[in-house]
Amino acid sequence: MRTTKQISITLPNDMADMVKAKVRTGEYASESEVIRDGLRVLMARDRAVESWLHNQVGPSYDALKADPSRAVTADQVRARLATERAKTR
Known part of the structure; x- marks a missing residue:
């Protein structure tokens, strides 16, 4: 069973050029790898924001409300x- 799914995306010219440059310089083997890595970073950022909201913002709000x-x-x-x-100057 296939674990990937092919999709078609449209990018602004500057982003498409950046993806192609990453492959051209050898930093990535394919355009798909560039996109996958970008999505992994986005997912990690989303997890970090969710964690911050849950572990810091929520408790701070609750403490202030109390x-x-x-x-x-x-x-x-x-x-x-x-x-x-002023202290640092």
Whole structure:
């Protein structure tokens, strides 16, 4: 049983040129390999974002909702960043 599926895609000229250049320089053996590697990177990024949302953003939101006094204003953030920047100069 075949584990791959052939599809047809259309790319902007600059992306198509980049794919062809990757094969021409020998970095990849085929255009399909370039596309597969790009999709693997995209999948890894999506997993990382999902993990960040689940493990950091969600718990931070829940903690803030449980104790709104933990919140800081945008002005407080700006002031804190300005103070930190001044320390490094």
